[in-house]
Amino acid sequence: MIIVGERINSTRKPITEALEARDEVFLLNEARRQWDAGSAYIDVNTAMMRAKEPEVMAWVIELIQGEIAEALIAIDSANPAALEAGFKVHKGRALMNSINMEVERRDAIIPLIAEFKPRVVALTIDDGGISKEADKRYNLGVQLIELLTENGIDLDDIFVDPLIFPVSAELQAGNISLEIMGRLKANFPGVHTICGLSNISFGLPERSLLNQVFMVLALDRGLDAAIIDPLDKRMMANIVTATTLLGKDKACRKYLKTYRSGGLDLTPTT
Amino acid sequence: MIIVGERINSTRKPITEALEARDEVFLLNEARRQWDAGSAYIDVNTAMMRAKEPEVMAWVIELIQGEIAEALIAIDSANPAALEAGFKVHKGRALMNSINMEVERRDAIIPLIAEFKPRVVALTIDDGGISKEADKRYNLGVQLIELLTENGIDLDDIFVDPLIFPVSAELQAGNISLEIMGRLKANFPGVHTICGLSNISFGLPERSLLNQVFMVLALDRGLDAAIIDPLDKRMMANIVTATTLLGKDKACRKYLKTYRSGGLDLTPTT
Numbered sequence: 001m002i003i004v005g006e007r008i009n010s011t012r013k014p015i016t017e018a019l020e021a022r023d024e025v026f027l028l029n030e031a032r033r034q035w036d037a038g039s040a041y042i043d044v045n046t047a048m049m050r051a052k053e054p055e056v057m058a059w060v061i062e063l064i065q066g067e068i069a070e071a072l073i074a075i076d077s078a079n080p081a082a083l084e085a086g087f088k089v090h091k092g093r094a095l096m097n098s099i100n101m102e103v104e105r106r107d108a109i110i111p112l113i114a115e116f117k118p119r120v121v122a123l124t125i126d127d128g129g130i131s132k133e134a135d136k137r138y139n140l141g142v143q144l145i146e147l148l149t150e151n152g153i154d155l156d157d158i159f160v161d162p163l164i165f166p167v168s169a170e171l172q173a174g175n176i177s178l179e180i181m182g183r184l185k186a187n188f189p190g191v192h193t194i195c196g197l198s199n200i201s202f203g204l205p206e207r208s209l210l211n212q213v214f215m216v217l218a219l220d221r222g223l224d225a226a227i228i229d230p231l232d233k234r235m236m237a238n239i240v241t242a243t244t245l246l247g248k249d250k251a252c253r254k255y256l257k258t259y260r261s262g263g264l265d266l267t268p269t270t
Numbered sequence: 271m272i273i274v275g276e277r278i279n280s281t282r283k284p285i286t287e288a289l290e291a292r293d294e295v296f297l298l299n300e301a302r303r304q305w306d307a308g309s310a311y312i313d314v315n316t317a318m319m320r321a322k323e324p325e326v327m328a329w330v331i332e333l334i335q336g337e338i339a340e341a342l343i344a345i346d347s348a349n350p351a352a353l354e355a356g357f358k359v360h361k362g363r364a365l366m367n368s369i370n371m372e373v374e375r376r377d378a379i380i381p382l383i384a385e386f387k388p389r390v391v392a393l394t395i396d397d398g399g400i401s402k403e404a405d406k407r408y409n410l411g412v413q414l415i416e417l418l419t420e421n422g423i424d425l426d427d428i429f430v431d432p433l434i435f436p437v438s439a440e441l442q443a444g445n446i447s448l449e450i451m452g453r454l455k456a457n458f459p460g461v462h463t464i465c466g467l468s469n470i471s472f473g474l475p476e477r478s479l480l481n482q483v484f485m486v487l488a489l490d491r492g493l494d495a496a497i498i499d500p501l502d503k504r505m506m507a508n509i510v511t512a513t514t515l516l517g518k519d520k521a522c523r524k525y526l527k528t529y530r531s532g533g534l535d536l537t538p539t540t
Contacts, residue, residue, distance in 0.1 A: 167514060167515055167522065168522055171519075171520060172517045174515040174517060175516060175517045205526075206534040209507060210515065213486055213508055213511040213512050213515060214515050216483055216486040216487060216490075216512075217486060217515060217516070220486075220487050220491075242487065244437060245437055245470065245480065245483060245484050247441045247444060251441075256475075259475050264475070264476040266479070
């Protein structure tokens, strides 16, 4: 499971404040804890910085990579100028978050993909919005895979996000996203599926429980990357446990390693 | 999900002691708590009573049904005389736990099935022991379904147990059992699959976590009955949560009901 640590997101108030104040200590602490918890990428979303987005994006990336040399960033913006500013300073191969099939966005982003050859998150949405139909979103995934491979991105560097509606609003919301994941994995071996799965629980109580259980179902259907909070200990424990139960953890080594490092001790600390 | 409450099992020392002492208060408390937690059947295993098994089985069943009139029992024994003694006193339709394809056992049990027409747990094992091959166990499941239907048992009254090896001993143990469940559900619509899933975690630390996560994977493959401890609150929460996420809980009613009754409050009480 490729973990994208989601915490440095400007839609969260403490993050906006830290970005506004250029609070290096706070932001580096957020980055370090997520990195140590097993993130493959640290997502940086600067949307709330508006006109200053490109400048702030570049600043945060240099800040994090200056402190954690091996860290890679998921450059998360709807603003092509912010994406470009991020790619220009990023060392190593970044993850672009994200492209979709909205014509204007797609056309602005393709040249950046051709230039910087990042790994890419591809959202199954177009100018019609997010469809409730599994076939429609699956087909958008296929179109995005074709578009990205035509622009020199390998399947192993494409992360298709099937998107998720809340199960409180739509009884089949979970099944539809799970079905899309399964079809993409079956028909495009090598491609990744990714999900920011907390939307599934919107409108219901005990959202963490829903998210943690949905993660296990998604792993069963082939989800192999996730945009999550890697400090959610039970989420991470569910991931390693399901991976072991699904026969992908030789001699249960990762499970036992997680156990020995305290990662399976889920008693709340007081 | 049809829950079979597993706690009244004579392989547990406190239960053996209570059975030996005919401790009605203790046994009724075990029965009542499991019933209130949502068991459809209360399993009664008297194996350790040896020669007294038939007498003790009948006594426990009458005890429980005398106190909880609507309770149904899973009559759990390898001893045909104990099964018969149980059926003779049981009110309503019992669950027989279990038949398998060991010739001697099978031939002793078929007449009881023909006489009492119980619902039946069918274990995928024969005189060769438990096979490690998915095909072998799947085929035993098919043979058991055919044998039981020939003897007047409907598909809806058959619960096939694919059995499980520990994932610590066999990397593919989980996948094999999940595959058997999925094939049985796909090829015999209406038949139930059942599992006493704690064997999956044998030999590893944090067994509850493994069992709870395996339950979610099994639900994804169509498991619809389980022999578990219904007082394991997270296990029960995972079941209702996964059922909701899989689109089988209209308007999230069962999830919200469980929440309101405190069933999703998983903070350990001190």
